[in-house]
Amino acid sequence: MIVFSHVSLIYPNSLKTVLEDLSFTVDEGEFVLVMGSTGSGKSSLLRLINGLVPHHTGGILAGDIVVNGLSTREVKPGGLSHLIGIVGQNPLNGFVADKVEEEIAFGMETLNVAPDVMRKRVEEVLDLLSLTNLRDRSIATLSGGEQQRVAIGSALVMHPKVLVLDEPTSALDPIAAEEVLSILHRLVHDLGLTVIISEHRLERVIQFVDRIIDIAGDGVATIGSPQEILKNSITAPPIVQLSRALEMPEVSLTVREMRRATQDFRESFTFNLHASAPRNESPEVISISKLTSAFGNKIALRDISLKVHAGEIIAVMGRNGAGKSTLLRSIAGVLRPQSGEIRVCGQEPSKLKGASRISSVGYIPQEPSDLLYGQSVGGECLQADKDNKVPPGTTSGILANLLPNISSNVHPRDLSEGQRLGLAISVVLSADPKILILDEPTRGLDYSAKASLIILLRRLAGEGRTIIIASHDVELVAEVGERVLFIADGEIVADGSTVEVLLSSPAFAPQVAKIMAPLPWLTVNDVLRVKN
Amino acid sequence: MANRTLHPLAWWSWAGSLAIAIAKSNSLILAVSVVGVVAVVVVKKSERAPWANSFRWALTMGLWIIVIRIFIGITIGVPTYGRTLFVLPIVALPSWMAGVRIGGVVTLERLSATAHEGFMLAAIIALLGAASSLSSPHRLLRSLPVMVYEFGVAVVIATSVLPQIVISAGRIRQAQTLRGQSSKSLRRFALPLLEDSLSRSLDLAAAMDSRGYGFSRKRSRYRPSIWSYREFSLMLPSLAAIIIPAFAFFVAIAALFLAPGRDNQ
Structure with missing residues (x-):
């Protein structure tokens, strides 16, 4: 679905290459996580997929990126809007309408989709993301999780084949984050959508992803299964750190697997809750x-x-x-x-x-x-x-x-x-x-x-x-x-x-x-x- | 799917004609009764949209206009003959300001005339507020004819961003207070706000770009507004009300029956 071949990227007035000679292929229906420390180029990689980098930001790009047969060299981001839905880091900054329903319809209006088709698709998306009772609400009054859902909805309504999300849960509480991620998980499984997501809090996403692209920050990037990447990477969620600390041969990525693996360890300790904290005597x-x-x-x-x-x-x-x-x-x-x-x-x-x-x-x-x-x-x-x-x-x-x-x-x-x-x-x-x-x-x-x-x-x-x-x-x-x-x-x-x-x-x-x-x-x- | 609400143009021409009718008749009773009926229409038929509160804002603004108009009417003004209510001391003004008088005799006639004027102005503003409550200016812009439609969309996007800028301005002002700044320095306030709005507009441009804005030469409209017999039957008598202002009250009531209800969507 997405093919990066020998991609290198450098921004003007910068001495550091963001990406160097990166090649990988993402297949249809994959859930891919992009990880790396801040400033390592995660957002750049995501925005390369629909050509926002370099068409929108400037920068020198070598190599080629092909999405569903279309090269971003030849097609501008607008020409890929039916193929790639992109949800930015701060969705509130990307909203163009004041009402939920109109926001969702905006992309289709620009592509001149017929009104009756639009109606049908908007209803579908509202149902899919449980936004029906918010349809008339002003976007500014929605909570963070609801805004994130509207942003995903307005991308999904275009029936894209690829959905790209830049840190979609960074502003969300654990419950709302869980909600957004399980929606993505369902879309991958039900619709065969390809999802590419970047996230700092690996503990939130790790159980959902099929593959990880790890950007080191010096231009080098590795791609592989979560087990491979997380076994040796510096950034690791607590679950992986725990399996390293317990010197387990394989890293487990879900709480269920890990509980099974640590059963003996847990049973070797008896349950004793700390005595409650001593009274604080300071002023x-x-x-x-x-x-x-x-x-x-x-x-x-x-x-x-x-x-x-x-x-x-x-x-x-x-x-x-x-x-x-x-x-x-x-x-x-x-x-x-x-x-x-x-x-x-x-x-x-x-x-x-x-x-x-x-x-x-x-x-x-x-x-x-x-x-x-x-x-x-x-x-x-x-x-x-x-x-x-x-x-x-x-x-x-x-x-x-x-x-x-x-x-x-x-x-x-x-x-x-x-x-x-x-x-x-x-x-x-x-x-x-x-x-x-x-x-x-x-x-x-x-x-x-x-x-x-x-x-x-x-x-x-x-x-x-x-x-x-x-x-x-x-x-x-x-x-x-x-x-x-x-x-x-x-x-x-x-x-x-x-x-x-x-x-x-x-x-x-x-x-x-x-x-x-x-x-x-x-x-x-x-x-x-x-x-x- | 039935037409959810009347065509925005119908609402705006309805409110506009009522405003003209009120202004022409210059009758307090007509103005009060029309605003009263319009208030009922707004309560019953307004959209659940961000602009729905406009009528309430317009009423508050109208109230202020009346208060300010009366205050100015009492303090500054030409002497009017009639029943004296009270006498204010006259402020001595330099000779080059001859003709302007501050203070003096306040008569019942002068007071009622200024109150009347203030109320008329407030009523007209209330009617415009009612129009934006019933159908937001954004919907009006969206139903512009094809030739200026692109322009309308651009204006809608620009004004949708405004509330967010107000929010970030408040946030920045608060942060400055927290840094112990009691003096208001424009540079310290404007710079973060400018940077904030700039990065916001870059984000917005990127988002619009990746959603295909400007890519297709033709745009379609989601839920296009339809002009049907209802709109006609509201607009024709509204125009008639301009000619015969006394008719305005009944035109205002007519909207209650012609507009589809909010509950039976």
């Missing part, structure tokens, strides 16, 4: 009582009461739209509560201004680049020193500690996702806040960037800072969190130690916990600690 930094928050007549938070101590790491979890961001923003003081009381370091956060604000609460929004407006990394750091009234060089010192090899002349936009997050954290940390709040920090981060974030957060908590993270990433929470708040529909439904909360919910349990249940281990390190 209280945040106290919330009876907090209610609403937008218009929609209640976002209802009667929340919460106490947080210094040096704690708290993870806030819950589905998209459960009220996580509202809680974080209320603590940061950008949202005034409708009723109830919040005290941060003894003060009302919404009344904090200037210096007293930045020295008590540091907040990293979902888009870290919102915080940045400098023209270079160096300029950004100097500006932060001036804003926070600290001696010049403080911010760049923190940054150098965090990311040693970053040039100060680079524009923040040109940094990788992880580097940008590091810069934003340095800017916020230079004011020495007592509380650090991160909203969904691992979106777009690869495993190694995530590991350094985990080390950093632990160190900051060790210094006595309180850290609050909202995240969909159960693996991150399992590694870093001590206490988990689970929010559903604006209410705290669970508040306890990470082990207790994560183990009690199957959908939010990390992979290792699913394999090792009922033993209370969340991460590979937990297992190793007990084993040795």
Whole structure:
């Protein structure tokens, strides 16, 4: 279906080849995963398939890419629109209509499909993706998972043979991600659709894929079955790391296989749940009582009461739209509560201004680049020193500690996702806040960037800072969190130690916990600690 | 499949003719009753679409217009004879502003005249709001004739993106506050917003490109609006209402019977 023959790609003004002499064939009905660290060229590879690279982005392409007999050299992306459906990293940026139904019909309108055919196909797609009751809704009001489904629907309605998705679950909670991926799985099996997907969180997709293309970042790419690739690759999901740690001869990719393989291991341990965590004796930094928050007549938070101590790491979890961001923003003081009381370091956060604000609460929004407006990394750091009234060089010192090899002349936009997050954290940390709040920090981060974030957060908590993270990433929470708040529909439904909360919910349990249940281990390190 | 709602052009010409009729008759009773009936039509027949709230916005805006018009009418204005309600102190103005007076005697006649004017303006705005509630401007643009259809599609896409830009502007402003910025620097606000909108437009262009936009020379229309006897029977009396304004009230009611209901789709 898709044939890459000797493909090399280089972008103008760049010395690094993105891909070098890459050849592979993807057959009809295959589910292929593209993996690699951030900035390694995953998106470029995906966009090569329908010719967006280089027709849309520029760059020099050598070799040939043929999809269903059509070469992207000769046909522009528009000419392949009936053959390839592409869903971008952020589907909201690609929407053209304001209503779900019109969005889905847009592609067919441009190809001059007859109105009655369009009607039939739109109805089919609405049914297939269970969007029927959303057909008249405004796209802007949909949740992340629903938007992702609309984007997939508007690609599927063209009856493509190939569906290309760039990190389709990065903004989704575990349940919505599962939903999207199982739809893709069904499409592959029922319709023989060829699906090519890129994803950082391998634990979410690994059980579905037939083959993996692993991009190393230096132009080299390998393609093979998941077992082959994951046996030796640096990036590996927890399930593979576990089988490596247990020195198993074969890597297993599904929880079921792995449970069978580890049966003896599990039975050699007796079930003993930790005694509950000792009472935290450190001083209280945040106290919330009876907090209610609403937008218009929609209640976002209802009667929340919460106490947080210094040096704690708290993870806030819950589905998209459960009220996580509202809680974080209320603590940061950008949202005034409708009723109830919040005290941060003894003060009302919404009344904090200037210096007293930045020295008590540091907040990293979902888009870290919102915080940045400098023209270079160096300029950004100097500006932060001036804003926070600290001696010049403080911010760049923190940054150098965090990311040693970053040039100060680079524009923040040109940094990788992880580097940008590091810069934003340095800017916020230079004011020495007592509380650090991160909203969904691992979106777009690869495993190694995530590991350094985990080390950093632990160190900051060790210094006595309180850290609050909202995240969909159960693996991150399992590694870093001590206490988990689970929010559903604006209410705290669970508040306890990470082990207790994560183990009690199957959908939010990390992979290792699913394999090792009922033993209370969340991460590979937990297992190793007990084993040795 | 039945015509889901009336042709957008029918709704807009209906609302437009009613607005003209109200303006021509200049009668408060007619304006109040027409807006009342139109409100019922909006409640019963409006689309479940992003624009459905336009009527409510228009009413709020109209209310402000009335308040501001009355305020200006009381403070600035020419003296009108009639029953004195109260007297405001006159503000002394430089000699070159002769003819303008701030303060002075407020009569019942002056007050009622300004209120009347304000209400008329508010009623016309409410009618336009009703039209966009009943059929969004996007639907109107989509039903443009073939020659300007491409242009219409482009405008629809451009305006669909607007709410997202408003959202990201709010997000960026919030982030700046969080960095301890209390002064509003345009550069600090505009740069991230510009970068954000630029990358958004690049994404949008790539998405449109890969969905074949501009590839085929002819475009077809999803759910084309059909012009049938219903549209005619709404449009003809609407035009008549322009000639005989008193007729407007009944034309407004007629829409209730001619428009297909939301519930029986």
